[in-house]
Each structure stands twice: as C-alpha cells, then as structure tokens.
Amino acid sequence: xxxxxxxxxxxxxxxAETVTLSCTYDTSESDYYLFWYKQPPSRQMILVIRQEAYKxxxxxxxxxxxxxxxxxxSFSLKISDSQLGDAAMYFCAYxxxxxxxxxxxxxxxTVIP
Amino acid sequence: xxGVSQNPRHKITKRGQNVTFRCDPISEHNxxxxxxxxxxxxxxxxxxxQNEAQLEKSRLLSDRFSAERPKGxxxxxxxxxxxxxxxxxxxxxxxxxxxxxxxxGELFFGEGSRLTVL
Numbered sequence: 001x002x003x004x005x006x007x008x009x010x011x012x013x014x015x016a017e018t019v020t021l022s023c024t025y026d027t028s029e030s031d032y033y034l035f036w037y038k039q040p041p042s043r044q045m046i047l048v049i050r051q052e053a054y055k056x057x058x059x060x061x062x063x064x065x066x067x068x069x070x071x072x073x074s075f076s077l078k079i080s081d082s083q084l085g086d087a088a089m090y091f092c093a094y095x096x097x098x099x100x101x102x103x104x105x106x107x108x109x110t111v112i113p
Numbered sequence: 114x115x116g117v118s119q120n121p122r123h124k125i126t127k128r129g130q131n132v133t134f135r136c137d138p139i140s141e142h143n144x145x146x147x148x149x150x151x152x153x154x155x156x157x158x159x160x161x162x163q164n165e166a167q168l169e170k171s172r173l174l175s176d177r178f179s180a181e182r183p184k185g186x187x188x189x190x191x192x193x194x195x196x197x198x199x200x201x202x203x204x205x206x207x208x209x210x211x212x213x214x215x216x217x218g219e220l221f222f223g224e225g226s227r228l229t230v231l
Binding site: 004006009037042043044045046047050091093098099100101102103104105106 | 116146153155156157158161168204219220222223224
C-alpha cells in the first residue's frame, strides 16, 4: 500500500520564526514525486514545492525548503520567516508515476502575530 | 480568471436524489482529476481523465458514481441515489502531462463543490 503520513495535526509558529512540518510515506518504488500543497481557509489548494526522488538536492522555493531523506522515506517542509499568510492546511502528497496522487491528512498551521 | 472552475459550489440534497457537479479545467490541460475530501482528511483520489479517456477509477468510486469528460474539456461527476456518507467536498484538479514519459505535473485545484446529503 502507498500511504502518506503527517503526524502533526496542528502546528503553530510565531511570525518571522521557522517551522518544520513532517511527512513520511510508504513506497516500494525507486522513482516518484513528492509535493507539499497549501490549502488556505475556503480557498483552493496550491502547490508549495515539489521534489523528484531521483534528485538528491533538496528543493527550495523562496522561504520554503524541504528535507528529503529517501532512505528514511521522509519529506519535511521548512518554512522560514513565517508570515501571517502562511496560515493554512498543508498537505504532503506522493505520486509514483505522475498519474495518481496520494495525500496525507494534513497539518493545520497557525501563525501567531 | 483562467483557473479551474467548479459548479455548484454548494449543494444540499435529500438522500436518494441524484446530483451532478461540473468542472471546467484550465483550457490547455489534458489531465483532469476528481478527489473527495472529508473533514479532517486529505483529498482521496476518485478518478482521472487523459483528454476524454477515463484512465483510472478508485475502488472508492461505487457504481452510483459516474464521471465523464465528453470532449476532453469540462467534466461532470454524477452521484446517483445519494447517501449521507456521500457528504463531502468534491475537488477537481487539472494538469498538463506531456507525452508518454512518466512525470508529475503540478495539479491546479478548483475551490471544490461541497455536498450535504440530508
């Protein structure tokens, strides 16, 4: 079975601080894709960052970066200099072939002013 | 706005009635996905289309559910004889998948259609 686990239902961070959201996944594939999506309240889900498993270098998008540990099947998201607009549900997602996408249960991030 | 559009945004129906949701993807996207999301859960895959062909359906998709994408553009998701367990947010997403090589394009989501079955 291919599953994605997000063990932190809720997280909070002070504005301007750094927070790390955890994600682990289960797969027997060697090549696959990993994503973090953000779902603001009552808004559509948007892509935050994406990682191809064959790339050893961790993906970075401005204040967002990942720590991809392939052997451990771990894919955490680090948000630096947190802003109020970062408050949202964050979903980790896995795709083995680019056809199906499997999502975790999400982490609700609160940013404290 | 050229994003993914879903209609209706909210639907309240009585158990046993049929409902239909429509999704208009981003025009140049060849892939279209339907997901279901319940409170406190992540999106669960239902089905996806490559152009007009329905390539995969989840085991979650009972025979009461049917999806179409007749001309490879918009898609409809129909639920027949609705049950209270069908209450959820139904999300549509689209992407562009070039060629046959495996790759995972970014999914662009709509705002969803919320179904409440009384």
